[in-house]
Amino acid sequence: MRIERIxxxxxxxxxxxxxxxxFGIDLVRDTFLLRVLTSDGGQGWGEYGGDPDPAYSSEFSAGTEIVLAEHLIPRLDREVTAARVGPAVRGVKGHRMAKAVLETAILDAELxxxxxxxxxxxxxVVDRVPAGVSVGIMDTIPQLLEQVGAYLEAGYVRIKLKIEPGWDVLPVRAVREAFGDDVPLQVDANTAYSLTDARHLRRLDEFGLLLIEQPLDTDDLSGHARLAGLIDTPVCLDESIGSARDAAAAIAMGACSIINIKPSRVGGxxxxxxxxxxxxxxxVPVWCGGMLETGVGRAANLALAALPGFVLPGDTSASNRYYxxxxxxxxxxxxxxxxAVPTGTGIGVTPDPQVLERYTVARRRLL
Known part of the structure; x- marks a missing residue:
């Protein structure tokens, strides 16, 4: 396959x-798509998983654009496959989200x-995957209960509550009391706590949660291992897992018993x-997390979430959850x-040109 344009x-x-x-409030999805055109008239698409600001991750859109244009794409041969992208860009340290969107677009074109x-x-191994939904931090408990109730009525099989200090035990208790113990429920802290909060986090044990996701800092595997020994709620790692090597180390240390896999965060x-x-x-069970993806990123995530090890519902929500x-x-x-997992070739979907044009604010040729 020969690349003609990116x-x-x-x-x-x-x-x-x-x-x-x-770590913040999102009102819009401000990101970019990467489109690869090939010499035989084919194309491939990838969606960048990051944000304009380095809040969730050290990567951010403007920086990723520079890395792609000046460091990653110049290292590729025009004749390339997805399997050769990783070795070709290995000399660039980090920037996994940048590598992920490039590899995904090339993989889509290749397939x-x-x-x-x-x-x-x-x-x-399956045609459909169970969908969970992520519920953000609300201003009030009544707002939270209204939102959770609407998602359960829509049919979501698992609820994930975002938490932070000051918004944790009370909202979780309120959801349990309102909707019962049979609702699969988990919480996501996005690194908002420290090990000194272990006694407080232990209060969540009474609610029978599926897991607590990424309670401590990204680089604190030892802290997560210690926390796992202090609370009964299973510890799930998200931001800490950037590679298969990270996963192996975290499992060996006892830092987690569940892993959230986000393709854009781990390099593809x-x-x-x-x-x-x-x-x-x-x-160790895994599930597929989300990054507010449009249908482009969601389609590929659904294909991943259909692998046999994905035994927990992921954040593979319907489009109308966000858009x-x-x-x-x-x-x-x-x-x-x-x-449903897409059945078409490649990621299985293609952006509607008219809809894409409505939401496009800029285009730039990188190759």
């Missing part, structure tokens, strides 16, 4: 409602040229599959609380 498409899409976490769906390439779907394999070999209008055909929640 284009960056900056998009800005309004969310259906504010999404607040411990389309073969007529192969991403789900087949990755080794997916090839590394995401390796993390899945490491976890499966150790008997009134998606860039692709909308993903919908079926009666059983599942979302």
């Amino acid at each position: 284009e960056l498409i900056h998009i800005r899409m309004p969310l259906v409602g504010a999404f607040r976490t411990s 389309r040229s073969y007529g192969m769906p991403l789900r087949t390439y990755l080794g997916s 779907y090839l590394e995401a599959r390796r993390i899945h394999d490491v976890a499966a070999a150790a008997g 009134a209008e998606d860039l692709t055909e909308p993903f919908v929640l079926d009666a059983d609380g599942c979302v």
